[in-house]
Amino acid sequence: MLVSEFMLQQTRVETVLRYYDGFLAAFPDLHALAAASEDDVLRAWQGLGYYGRARRLRALAQVVRERWGGELPEDAARLRELPGVGPYLAGAVASIAFGRREAAVDGNVRRVLGRLFDLDTPSPARLERLAARLLDPRRPGDWNQALMELGATVCRPRAPRCAACPLAAWCRAHRRGRVKQRPAARRRAAPAEVERATLVRVRDGRVALERRPPGGLLGGLYGFPGEDLPAGAGEAAARRALSDAWGAPPAALAAWPPYRHVFTHRAWTVRPFLWAEAGGAEAGTGAGRTQRKRAAGAGASEAGASEAGLLWLGRAELAAAPLPRAFEPLRRVLLEGSRDILLM
Numbered sequence: 001m002l003v004s005e006f007m008l009q010q011t012r013v014e015t016v017l018r019y020y021d022g023f024l025a026a027f028p029d030l031h032a033l034a035a036a037s038e039d040d041v042l043r044a045w046q047g048l049g050y051y052g053r054a055r056r057l058r059a060l061a062q063v064v065r066e067r068w069g070g071e072l073p074e075d076a077a078r079l080r081e082l083p084g085v086g087p088y089l090a091g092a093v094a095s096i097a098f099g100r101r102e103a104a105v106d107g108n109v110r111r112v113l114g115r116l117f118d119l120d121t122p123s124p125a126r127l128e129r130l131a132a133r134l135l136d137p138r139r140p141g142d143w144n145q146a147l148m149e150l151g152a153t154v155c156r157p158r159a160p161r162c163a164a165c166p167l168a169a170w171c172r173a174h175r176r177g178r179v180k181q182r183p184a185a186r187r188r189a190a191p192a193e194v195e196r197a198t199l200v201r202v203r204d205g206r207v208a209l210e211r212r213p214p215g216g217l218l219g220g221l222y223g224f225p226g227e228d229l230p231a232g233a234g235e236a237a238a239r240r241a242l243s244d245a246w247g248a249p250p251a252a253l254a255a256w257p258p259y260r261h262v263f264t265h266r267a268w269t270v271r272p273f274l275w276a277e278a279g280g281a282e283a284g285t286g287a288g289r290t291q292r293k294r295a296a297g298a299g300a301s302e303a304g305a306s307e308a309g310l311l312w313l314g315r316a317e318l319a320a321a322p323l324p325r326a327f328e329p330l331r332r333v334l335l336e337g338s339r340d341i342l343l344m
């Protein structure tokens with residue numbers, strides 16, 4: 001249940017179904033998940049996006065192993081102390097898995113309650129209180145699931161089926177003709193636009209990736225090196241930025257068509273540039289981290305200044321690397337694209 005709940009955050013059921021069994025086969029219980037490396041967990045999560053969920057799930061397994069001997073606590077308050085577990089998930093696990101008298105307010109329940117009580121912008125705390133008041137103490141898990149199901153299938157966001165609703169007789173918004181306005185939609189800020197100058201650096205059949213710093217956007221995942229630029233910066237600015245930051249001769253950078261990738265709070269216009277280098281000292285050294293020091297001072301090789309922290313991946317390693325979806329188009333080109341940039 002925990003795994004499906006984590007996967008279902010921000011991902012549709014049909015997508016989750018494609019990954020759920022494989023993930024459980026790889027990590028059949030919390031012990032296996034706690035013992036797994038982060039790379040293995042991210043690899044099994046690959047394709048689902050929002051990788052922070054995978055990292056939190058693994059962190060949760062480790063806390064449960066250390067603090068609770070691998071057994072999930074039954075109490076909602078203790079569940080809430082675990083990484084990635086908020087009030088909804090704690091209530092859902094406590095009530096459905098352990099029969100505890102806890103409410104679970106997800107987006108569907110929020111909508112049902114908002115309409116049932118004709119509330120405009122109810123606070124989470126108020127919804128929690130209302131849900132707790134309505135809870136059937138004999139079957140809290142079934143009750144919570146029934147409310148969620150009602151919201152998903154009857155009290156739908158658009159076109160609610162009030163004529164078929166078992167709550168119609170008590171529903172204030174229905175009685176007052178305000179169903180469509182309840183609850184008021186939460187305004188979501190538009191994602192911030194960023195132009196991402198991106199370097200596809202290939203040398204002797206290997207491509208250079210870097211591991212993004214932990215925390216922040218795509219933290220801890222592999223990625224193509226690059227620079228964030230203001231929206232609309234354009235090809236010339238992106239070329240300059242990559243050249244300055246990575247020591248690539250501007251003329252050696254071949255522009256690939258840009259594409260967009262939208263995260264929850266950020267939208268990237270990815271501007272990829274291929275830098276196909278002639279073979280060098282690092283070529284063919286495997287996927288290990290290069291050891292060359294970041295050069296400093298006059299006379300240092302410009303290319304050398306860009307080496308520290310890069311990982312050189314061959315074909316099989318790139319295919320298996322946990323890579324965010326934002327970079328999938330580039331991986332596809334490298335693995336399936338034109339012959340002169342195919343990796344070994």
Ligand code: SF4
Pocket residue numbers: 112115116154155156160161162163165166167168169171173174179
């Ligand atoms: S009567 Fe309509 S608005 Fe009210 S809970 Fe049922 S489906 Fe939702």
